[in-house]
């Protein structure tokens with residue numbers, strides 16, 4: 702007789718949901734919460750709404766990190782405000798595009814880095830939620846975009862300056878385009894995004910971060926250093942939590 706053993710393979714979306722639900726376990730009533738943006742964070746926003754409706758969470762104020770999250774939070778009944786009214790948050794929950802072993806992040810592949818960095822930088826605790834595909838040895842290591850938000854004025858000039866800045870890392874800089882219509886992608890703040898693709902390590906992250914920010918024309922970049930306080934990773938073998 703043959704014995705059959707079934708292996709449960711979870712999809713990337715299921716892993717994102719598991720990480721998000723785990724993070725929401727850290728949410729307490731009577732707190733101000735930063736609500737992240739993206740396909741992982743949206744599970745956390747939905748779950749917070751659900752717990753509010755069930756009366757398991759009370760008196761939450763959400764600070765959304767994008768127009769999209771604002772809309773979702775309204776639709777699930779989370780009361781909202783902003784940083785002007787709540788300059789200090791208790792907790793923020795958000796996804797990331799890359800996470801290195803020191804909990805440094807790349808964010809912004811969904812186009813929302815500036816507001817995310819403002820809100821999450823104002824939070825006492827910042828819980829990052831990812832599936833295991835987001836873990837990298839060094840930032841830029843996935844070979845995917847490292848986003849920089851720039852003002853539209855003379856964006857080509859800024860693009861060339863950025864590419865030259867990281868020529869040692871084999872950087873190729875590209876304006877983010879909407880594939881459907883060929884128009885530049887426009888952020889919630891009316892800016893463009895220049896995506897940096899790096900062949901090699903960028904070098905000292907703090908130096909790189911400062912150098913990008915010193916360039917007039919740059920609004921913000923997606924490198925987040927020393928912001929995450931907790932990382933929740935969902936993988937095939939379960940959930941791991943790492944605190945900084």
Ligand SMILES: O=C[C@H](O)[C@H](O)[C@H](O)COP(=O)(O)O
Nearest residue numbers: 739740741796809811812813
């Ligand atoms: O711009 C988007 C944000 O930084 C997202 O948090 C990040 O891109 C991760 O998104 P996702 O959870 O969809 O992978």
